[in-house]
Amino acid sequence: MAHWSTGQDGTRLWYETFGKKGDPALLLMMGNSCDATLWPKQFCQMLSDKGLYVIRFDQRDTGLSNWIDFSENPYTLQDMAADALQLLRTEQIEKAHIVGFSTGGVIAELFALNYPDQVLTLTLMMTSIDLTIKNDAFMGKDVSQAELPPPKDSFINAILELKKRPINTLHDKIELMVDNFREANGGKAPYDREYFYGLFEESLRRVDGKSQKVGHESNHALATSATSPLTKNELKSIQRRTLVIAGEEDPILPPPHGEKTADAIPAARFLSIEGMGHVLNPVFFPQLVSAIEKHIQGN
Incomplete structure (x- = not known):
């Protein structure tokens, strides 16, 4: 059921x-410039079948939510965490299990730091303690001395080549996103084009009157740059039970990013999934849902 907050x-x-409202709430936070539909309905339904009240939402500058002129109204990931708090208040939910993917994982960490009383458990998927390494690598900066591995050169080169494609139709944009995610999927897991x-067609048709884009410009990247990276001391103050999930074939944020995140959070457990990249691939839905369910139950 669709709502507004x-x-x-x-x-x-x-x-x-x-x-069913009244079941334990689980709030899903998607990554950079991705709308709610990138948490596929099948995945959400599988979670709700475990007795959870699952919420997916268009973060600002995605989907049907407000698109913002960043130059006039800049914001940070802290503001996006505050958006999520307001959503829970709209639903009259006092506490929720929080799941964040990629940049959404950092927003989830900020949510846990700023609003600990609203968090039951934390699940961080394909994320990092420091996203600036990824951002710097894509801007061509020297990251050879970075504490954590940057995205693979082959991935960066492939994405830069994709960006050279002319985009004249909605089909062109969908194909571009399909190929972008194929690269992010890594080289081992099957990829169903x-x-x-269909996933990106659904996403893009929702906003076709605005723009043939999933997210608005690069505002989430700007918000990330405007947000100070979390320190190890800050992450140490997260006291909620945390599951950090990494994909062994993630070409953007390889497993050491997840390991470092889990090491910094006292009550965290690390799970690396064989063959998985930086994509919510249906191949891994059963494994991911099972891991989240066991984590929520404290197993």
């Missing part, structure tokens, strides 16, 4: 729920 600074947010084409 008013986030930080009056930002209007679209969200959708799965399952037809499935991902």
Whole structure:
């Protein structure tokens, strides 16, 4: 069922729920410039079938939520965490299990730091203690001395080549996103182009009147740059039970990023999934849902 919430600074947010209200709430936070539909319905339904009230939402500058002129109204990932708090208040939910993917994982960490009383458990998927390494690598900066591995050169080169493609139609944009995710999927797991084409077609048709884009410009990247990286001392103050999930074939944030994150959070456990890249690939849905369910149950 679809709903609306008013986030930080009056930002209007679209969200959708799965399952029965009154069951333990699970809030999903997607990554950079990705809307709610990138948490696929099948994945959300599988989680709700475990007795959870699942919420996926369009963060600001994605999907049907407000798109913002960043030059006039800049914001940070802290503001996006505050948006999520307002959404829970709209739903009259006092506490929730929080799941964050990639940049959404950092937003989830900020949520846990700023609003610990609203967090039951934390699940961080394909994320990092420091996203600046990834951002610097894509800007061509020297990251050879970085504490954690940058994205693979082959991945960066492939994405830069994809960006050279002319985009004239909605089909062109969908194909571009399908190929982008194929690269992020890594080289081992099967990649169903037809499935991902349908996923991006759904996402892009929602906003086709605005723009043939999943997210608005690069505002999430700007918000990430405007947010100070979390320190190890800050992460040490997260006291909620945490599961950190990494994909062994992640070409963007390789497993050491997840390991470092888990090492910094006292009550964290690290799980690396064989063959998985930086994509919510249906091949891994059963494994991911099972891991989240066991984590929530304390197993």
